[in-house]
Amino acid sequence: MLRFVVLFLLLLVSLYGQSDKELLSRANTYAKSSSKTDQFRAYNDYKNLYLRALMNDDNKIKKFALEGIVSSGNKLHIDVTDYARELLHMKSSYTPPKPKKVQTKKNKNIKIKSSHKLKAVRWKDGRLILKFDKKLRNNQINYFTLYDSKTKKYKYVFDIHASMLTKSQRLQKSGIDSIKLAQYNSYTLRLVIAHSKKLSIHFKKDGSILYIRMAKSYCKPNKTVKKAKKSQEKIYVRPRKNKVIVIDPGHGGKDPGAIGYRHYREKMVVLQIAKELKKILKSRGYKVYMTRDRDKFIKLRHRTKFANDKGADIFVSIHANAVSRKNAKKAQGIESYFLSTTRSSRAKKVAELENSADLEDMNFYGKECFLNTINSHNIIAANKLAIDLQRGALASLKKRYKNVKDAGVREGPFWVLVGAQMPSVLVEVGFITHPTEARRLANREYQKTMAKGLANGIERYFMHN
Template sequence: MIRYIVTFFLLFIISLYGANDFELLKRADGYAKSPTKANQFRAYNDYKNIYLRALMNEDQKLKTCALEGIVKCGTKLHIDVSQYSDELEKIQKKSSTVKKQKKSKRKKSSDIRVSSSHKLKSIRWRDGRLVLSFDKKLRNNQINYFKLYDPKKKVYKYVFDVHASMLTKSQTLKKQNIDKIKLAQFNPTTLRLVIQDSAQVKISFKKEDKKLIVKMTPKAGKKYAQTTRVQKVVSPKRLDRNKRIVIDAGHGGKDPGAIGYKGYREKVVVLQISRELQSILKARGYTVFMTRDNDKFIRLRNRTKYANRKKADLFISIHANAVSKKHANKAYGIECYFLDKSRSSRAKKVAAQENSADMSEMDFYGKQSFLSTLNSHNIVASNKLAIDLQRGALGALRKEYKNVKDAGVRPAPFWVLVGAQMPSVLVEVGFITNPKEAKRLVNRQYQKQMALGLANGIERYFLNN
């Protein structure tokens, strides 16, 4: 065992020194300028490697460049980079020159302008197409398109998120045979267009300089055939029905997980949510496996072994968070974690809590050395999956419930995810110790809505990857 650990650690050190610092920084800067999400992830990982080198070589200048890159790319990818951001801020404060202070301010204001530099000038119909005109040329990475389906309400939604702002108030538009079209400011930096209908709609769009042109074609005779369609169709046809997904309900058996408000047990809540998610995914045509479908104990390392044996495309572990009674009323929210070494004390605490059931002989330092050898491709894919699951859960729950908190997407050393040969994510569905959130977590309707959001996030991941 010690020999394997040493080998893993040596491989990690070799990988860090396999390329020249300047060449690696130049490559990261090149990826960072790319508009594609995949290259942004490559840049993010390169900057993290540069940061580790800088620490080992005590190179303050290189360290600052790496931190700037990590914060910039991480912010674009919605990754929690607060620890790196804090460290960068401390370095900048230590600088006594006015030039560096002005440069820091210009950087911050530049970031703000990038996110809200485009403004919507007009909306109009042209040859049956909806034309949105902006004051500046649109970039490809400013437009995010995805589809949602609510099987309960039997409603299809086609959503465009554009990184821009409106000059006018939200608007409801009309088009024959389309139930609802709404354009509104979703948040200060995102303009959202939602096309909603009780039947499937063929959507196509293109970007022309400063214009986004959307074509929507309703199914012929939709109003006449609607009743028959609703009776026959349970969910829309999916592009990735052949995918295999393993759902892991955390804890179980002799391991109850966290004991929360009024004695609610984590192992019971997460199994109920996992079963709801299994039901929705199966209804949509996916092949779904459960690491446990009853109250039994499974060692952490055997959970991903099961997923590998089933040749799964995704591994999703469902858990509920917890804090001490002193902080129970303040701590709440949904979090998604992907496997990686973390510098965040918060992420380490959550991981330690979930790792406590692992009784393997490998100690902390052995695990840290093993984590250093993780496949970077799986880390990037898992990060993307975590973002989509987080967005899906929040989107579904906020339609029905108030004060649903986004606690973020974070890297953490969760031992239950180690060994997975596919993208893997641990979802903390909420704090079972928070009185309000705990009541929701044991409510079957809330569990179904949570599962629906996670299912939508899975589909968004497959659609984009």
């Protein structure tokens, strides 16, 4: 067993951190790939670069990172409205980076290859139908949302790599302020749906046809919508009785996890958040199980086995982060991790804490077993789930609490996720060693708000996947 542990630690030591320049170069390389997995990696690298720029007060790197986040986020249909708004307000008095010039060459290639034509536009059963002359590919459609503070309108934008056979046109639909379809440039067709209130937009691709639907509950404001504003979770209520979720409160029993500020124990904090999350998800129609519902020790490998036995659709492991007393007042923020063979120096430090409780499992999952149990399709799905959980938690908490920090979505070698046959994510709900975050994590109202945000993230994941 000791030999496996030593080999594992040597493997971790061999992986060094990267400079901002190296991280930017890697992100730009991933961004140029047509692979969706690489696009997710680019998005995460840009997010990490953005966080570094904030810490170092480096506006130049910050702008590069924001441009990357917006570009890759739009390709992945991720809501990057806040980042896009921040980018618009930044000064642009410096020369664009060289990688951007390479991207321009790529855009020229797209211009030449864009051979799809829009043949017809019509309404049917309340849906907008766009018919093209050829079968659409997934990477031809980019969807994102914006909020125009001047006109106070929400804009839902579809960028489609295609061209029109007719001139730009304005479409009419009762209850919608404006819908405009136009040729944005020689190779991009842009559809903009603008409205003074939020809309629920859903779309799907079927061969050469793109279907777009606008939810009636938002198009025609009524008393039901007003009630939904008072209780945000009602907006997300969509009973899905066929979906099974396993929640894993980290540590337990003889393993207290991290001991933080005022001796708060990780195992108790995460158990309380997990119970609140289960309550919310069950009220929304999901089947929910917990690996432990009391202060009990469970081996790491038994947790994913439990999820596999239940036929879970997703596995969410909840933990709290920690650092030494020396850095206790500096380190804070929420992080979400998904399992991958790629490991950053930041992820290694966090993983060492979470893996240390059960050394026997590190022997059980030797390096070969570890690599064999990772499925590439689950990595992509887990990355999406991690992004949605991170967004959901942050959105919910920022409405009620100040200085809620986004520490990003990362890849990490967490043994508790190994062996899961479904998308699995580990959420670090905050630093139990940070004075402010620790007090919040021990507060029941904060726990409920956190659980509500995680539930919204899970709901969003199932709605879009």
